[in-house]
Amino acid sequence: MMTFKAFKYRIYPNKPQEILLNKTFGCVRVVWNYQVEVFNQFDKNKTEPEQALTTTQLKKKFEWMGEVSAAALQQKEMDFKAFKRNYFSTTRKKKLGRPSFKKRDSTQSYRLPNQKFTLNNNSIRLEKIGKVKLVLDRAVPTGCQFRSVTISKNNCGQFFASVLVEIGIIPKPKTGKSIGLDIGIKTFLTGNDGFTVENPKYFRENQTKLKSAQQHLSRKKKGSLRYNKAKLKVARIHNDIANKRQDFIQRTTTKLVNEYDFIAIEDLNVTGMVKNHKLAKSISDAAFSKFYATLSYKAAWYGKEVVKVDRWFASSKTCSGCGWKNENLTLSDRTFKCKSCGLELGRDLNASKNILREALRVSSAIRTPSEGQTEIA
Ligand SMILES: [Zn+2]
Incomplete structure (x- = not known):
């Protein structure tokens, strides 16, 4: 290609x-x-x-x-x-x-x-x-x-x-492996097979640095030499954050397309989340939308597949073992406990298993022609 x-x-x-x-x-x-x-x-x-x-x-x-x-x-x-x-x-x-x-x-x-x-x-x-x-x-x-x-x-x-x-571009060798990924704030990616990627701490650290540099700038007289110096400092921190983020996204997506043929991921409404959530800062830090875009084009380049699962699909609330739903699950519940089959596992891990299953279901539904179509053919 x-x-x-x-x-x-x-x-x-x-x-x-x-x-x-x-x-x-x-x-x-x-x-x-x-x-x-x-x-x-x-x-x-x-x-x-x-x-x-x-x-x-x-x-x-x-x-x-x-x-x-x-x-x-x-x-x-x-x-x-x-x-x-x-x-x-x-x-x-x-x-x-x-x-x-x-x-x-x-x-x-x-x-x-x-x-x-x-x-x-x-x-x-x-x-x-x-x-x-x-x-x-x-x-x-x-x-x-x-x-x-x-x-x-x-x-x-x-x-x-x-x-x-x-x-x-030469497609990457097939590994025969599929993964379901849950996206989070602390742990950026949790895979159903134990694959995890932590959210880098330096975004947070730089955020603090940025805040103090901006305050410093606001106290300077606009147009003065000190102002220009402080402005440059703010620009440099912004720059540093952008570079580190870019590097993080590149490394993570390369790892995923190297190791997996089929990548299932939750389609979060990023803009909606950033606007409403109190953890907005961390979310934009993680730059979800950039991550999605990079993962999608890389997968297309190398002959791998990315399937997004509908964001209304209850990946966190559903038991990955038996399908029972915990309607009362809150954000603070870090462990999923099934009242039907007794399964107990990490909340993100449970979600990632559901995401993979749902993505496989959706993508096979796309591939298999419906009965009506088969008849016409
Ligand atoms: Zn269950």
């Missing part, structure tokens, strides 16, 4: 390169914002969109644009065209909102097509910028087709190059 994969590297531009990179971000932002302005004018007057100046025409108007990579500007123009196609698409299920202006203080980026950059062992050559120092912490597999590179700068002032490649 062919798919796209991004390899992201930290890059270290020198001072002149940094200045030119910042200029490129700025020019790309001007191209985008110009298109947004033209577009929004049309939206107000309810007339056909005015023919916006092309990037070549824009470059004539703003001479300083000639300093940066022309390809970067063209890519941004293409992005806006793609946005317009989606906006006016009649087949799109969810209507897109109006385009918004790109701001100077958010993450900055621009993209170059594959002819405009070369990735080497410890550097990357970018059009107009030249050779920029790069740390190649994981190599792009040989034989991959390079598509594009996105250069970005986060709000901590760090620069990155994210190289997009087209890659052939």
Whole structure:
């Protein structure tokens, strides 16, 4: 199977390169914002969109644009065209909102097509910028087709190059194993076969650090040197949390698709839970939705199957041994005790067993055609 994969590297531009990179971000932002302005004018007057100046025409108007990579500007123009196609698409299920202006203080980026950059062992050559120092912490597999590179700068002032490649993915060997997973706050994953993943403590620890850094920031005078320093500190902690979370999700999902062919998981209503639950902080820490998304695409890549079980399915209340339901089960009951067959086991373990059984039932129901269909065939 062919798919796209991004390899992201930290890059270290020198001072002149940094200045030119910042200029490129700025020019790309001007191209985008110009298109947004033209577009929004049309939206107000309810007339056909005015023919916006092309990037070549824009470059004539703003001479300083000639300093940066022309390809970067063209890519941004293409992005806006793609946005317009989606906006006016009649087949799109969810209507897109109006385009918004790109701001100077958010993450900055621009993209170059594959002819405009070369990735080497410890550097990357970018059009107009030249050779920029790069740390190649994981190599792009040989034989991959390079598509594009996105250069970005986060709000901590760090620069990155994210190289997009087209890659052939080989399915992982089958293990013949299935698992049902219960998701929780303290223990992040509980499997029916004893597989467990604890929720990393550092999210909580960083949360405390973040809170104190934010309080520190709130006491500084906006715009002052101390304010900017404190702001950078907050951004760095946010950054650190995001990186650790990403790493945790990658490691956990890889382990699951390596070890199991069939993964059954409860489909929690994440947004609903985060809004209502008093443990909201821990839930968003665990980043359930990101975990789901990563697990799903990885399973698809490697020929494994993920089945989500309806969130109204009473996985915690039902006895995994005999099907008896404990309607009075509360959140504080950590052990499931069956009044019908006498089974006694951990609440999460009981739930995971039910989740696996339900997922197997649902997926076999999908695979087996109903009697009526068989007759027609
Ligand atoms: Zn029972």
